[in-house]
Amino acid sequence: MRLYGAKFPLQLHHHRTFIAAKVKWVRDPYLDKAVSKEKDLKQAISVKNQILSSPSKSLPLSSISVLKPLLNLPTTALKFFQKYPTLFTQFQPSASLPLHVKLTPQALSIHKEEQEIHNSPNHRDDAVKRLAKLLMLTRATRLPLHIIDRLKFDLGLPHNYITAILSDYPEYFQVCEAQDCFSDKETLHLELVSWRDELAVSEMEKRVAHGDMTNVKKGERIGFSLSYPNGFDFKKKVKDWVFEWQGLPYISPYENAFHLNPNGDQAEKWVVAVLHELLWLLVSKKTEKENVLILGDYLGFGNRFKKALVHHPGIFYVSNKIRTQTVMLREAYRKDFLVIKHPLMGMRFRYIHLMNKAIEKPRKAAGGALRSWSKRRAASSINKGEERTVRDKSWKREEDKSSGSSDSEFEDLDYSASEVEDASNDEANEIEFVN
Numbered sequence: 001m002r003l004y005g006a007k008f009p010l011q012l013h014h015h016r017t018f019i020a021a022k023v024k025w026v027r028d029p030y031l032d033k034a035v036s037k038e039k040d041l042k043q044a045i046s047v048k049n050q051i052l053s054s055p056s057k058s059l060p061l062s063s064i065s066v067l068k069p070l071l072n073l074p075t076t077a078l079k080f081f082q083k084y085p086t087l088f089t090q091f092q093p094s095a096s097l098p099l100h101v102k103l104t105p106q107a108l109s110i111h112k113e114e115q116e117i118h119n120s121p122n123h124r125d126d127a128v129k130r131l132a133k134l135l136m137l138t139r140a141t142r143l144p145l146h147i148i149d150r151l152k153f154d155l156g157l158p159h160n161y162i163t164a165i166l167s168d169y170p171e172y173f174q175v176c177e178a179q180d181c182f183s184d185k186e187t188l189h190l191e192l193v194s195w196r197d198e199l200a201v202s203e204m205e206k207r208v209a210h211g212d213m214t215n216v217k218k219g220e221r222i223g224f225s226l227s228y229p230n231g232f233d234f235k236k237k238v239k240d241w242v243f244e245w246q247g248l249p250y251i252s253p254y255e256n257a258f259h260l261n262p263n264g265d266q267a268e269k270w271v272v273a274v275l276h277e278l279l280w281l282l283v284s285k286k287t288e289k290e291n292v293l294i295l296g297d298y299l300g301f302g303n304r305f306k307k308a309l310v311h312h313p314g315i316f317y318v319s320n321k322i323r324t325q326t327v328m329l330r331e332a333y334r335k336d337f338l339v340i341k342h343p344l345m346g347m348r349f350r351y352i353h354l355m356n357k358a359i360e361k362p363r364k365a366a367g368g369a370l371r372s373w374s375k376r377r378a379a380s381s382i383n384k385g386e387e388r389t390v391r392d393k394s395w396k397r398e399e400d401k402s403s404g405s406s407d408s409e410f411e412d413l414d415y416s417a418s419e420v421e422d423a424s425n426d427e428a429n430e431i432e433f434v435n
Contacts, residue, residue, distance in 0.1 A: 028229040028317055031328050034336040035286070035321040041352055042153055043080070044087055046071045048111060049159040051088075051103060058102035061090065074323065077101075086358040087351070106354055114347040118158045123343065127157055128169050130281045133199050135192040136254055137274060138299055142191035144180055147298060150291050156283035156344045166190070182297065200254040202273065203280045222250035224276065225331035226314035242314070245269060253277040258300065271304045272312055276329065279316075283342040285332035289318055289325035 050067065051059050065077040073080050081088045087107045092099055103111065117123050131148075134155070135141050145162075158164045166173050171193060178189045201213060204222050209215040223246035234242070248266055251257045253274040260267035278295070279285050289309075296305035309316050309327065317328045332339055 024233070025313060026229050026232040028319075030229075030335040031317050031330070031333060032319050032321050034328070034333060034338075035319040035326050037336070037352060038284075038348070039322045040074065040080075040084070040355065041348060043071055043073055044084060044351065044355060045153070045348075046159075047073075047080070048087070048103060048107065051101060052111065053160075058091075058093075058100045060097075061099045061101055064101060084355050084358045086354045107351070110347060110350050110354065114344070117343050117347065118164070123156075124165060124168075127155070127161075127165060128172055129199060130155055131157065131165075131190075132172055132192055132196060134278070134281055135190065136195065136200060137278065139256065139258075140191075141195065142176070142178065142189045143298060145175070145188045145190055147295060148190050150294070151282075151287065154282040154284060154287040154291070156342060200252070202253050202277045204250060204273065204276065205252060218255075219249040219251070221247055223247070224272065224312075224315050227330050228314050232313070262304065268304075268308065268311070271301060272308050272315060274299065274301070275305055275308050276315065279327065279329040280332070283344050284348075285338065286326050286328040289327050292327045 047064065050064065050071065051057065061077060061081075064071075068077055075083075081090060081101055086104060088101050089104050090099055090101055134151070135143060148157075148161075152159070152161055162175070166175065174191050174193055176189055176191050177186050178191075179185070180187045201209075201216060204224070205216045205220075206213075208220065208222055226242075226246075245265055245268075248269050251266070251270040251273060253270070253276075255270075257267065257270040260270065275292070275296075278292070279287070292305055292309075296302070309318060315330060317330050319326045319328060338345060
């Protein structure tokens with residue numbers, strides 16, 4: 001029986017019981033660090049895949065520069081390659097040809113191991129099931145391919161997943177042309193061929209089943225794991241509401257509960273269950289906030305994903321690091337480390353290690369040269385005001401060098417209610433729960 005078509009009984013129609021209250025949003029330095037560690041990683045892997053897609057395994061620098069918007073490079077292609085010489089090397093095939101870029105032997109070695117994971121039967125089976133479960137979260141069991149493309153990195157799919165995976169699983173997927181519900185244009189969609197009951201079990205339900213799926217009961221009272229950073233504090237009435245909300249029946253994200261009052265507590269718990277399952281399907285248990293909100297629209301939730309992020313900071317966290325906002329599943333992390341590390345994440349951390357090796361030595365050298373220059377400049381300065389200005393500028397430049405970041409205005413931002421679009425008070429560093 002297809003679970004998504006089943007509706008829940010009327011007695012589960014709960015109205016919102018929470019009264020107006022404000023909860024201060026506290027930054028989590030550990031989860032911010034987990035995001036910051038992956039700075040430029042996605043872009044580097046995208047460039048790597050682009051280079052290796054060429055028959056010569058190299059590309060002219062000029063052609064990569066043209067692809068800068070598509071690859072989402074934070075700077076010019078030349079500066080990006082100069083920043084990570086341990087990943088990319090520049091060369092000139094001949095005097096008559098322009099400058100080319102290829103992978104270093106170290107990067108190529110990691111890529112080969114990464115491909116072994118993608119090609120392994122266990123990983124392919126796991127990726128197919130995660131993709132199928134994502135489609136099963138939708139009412140139509142299909143999504144536009146451009147939405148899948150946004151999530152393929154987080155889902156752990158190969159960059160050429162259409163030819164590498166989909167064509168080998170015709171019993172699971174088919175590509176069809178359908179009308180995009182937002183653009184009203186005919187576009188290519190990925191559709192699940194048939195509903196799969198064996199996959200319609202959420203991570204939360206698996207935990208209480210203890211390996212025996214016959215123990216999974218509809219409407220069981222399952223609470224979410226909650227954790228908060230140091231300094232986070234609830235008002236008593238908020239704590240009481242969270243306690244009561246946790247005790248509501250758990251509705252599977254693979255069920256259809258759109259008949260519930262969208263403003264009720266029970267409906268909100270179902271929305272949280274869907275968002276929790278979505279993040280759990282991702283290999284890094286996180287994705288950009290924009291992906292979450294766009295997917296929420298296609299799932300039919302509108303701004304209800306936004307409200308879930310605001311109302312439940314003990315389940316979800318939104319980081320402002322690396323020039324974007326990232327939604328994270330708190331329970332998947334212990335400090336800044338993943339509790340369960342997918343094999344692909346192990347490969348990605350090896351890329352990160354290689355990228356950091358390129359940054360550490362130049363940073364130290366530049367820092368030493370900068371300190372020497374500032375001392376000489378200060379000693380030769382007669383005007384005290386000029387000396388103070390030089391010292392201030394030197395300190396600022398040293399701080400920028402030590403951070404190794406060109407986006408400090410993003411790195412230093414706290415996640416305030418002004419960055420949550422549906423918060424009731426946009427100018428206060430607080431989150432407001434309302435009826």
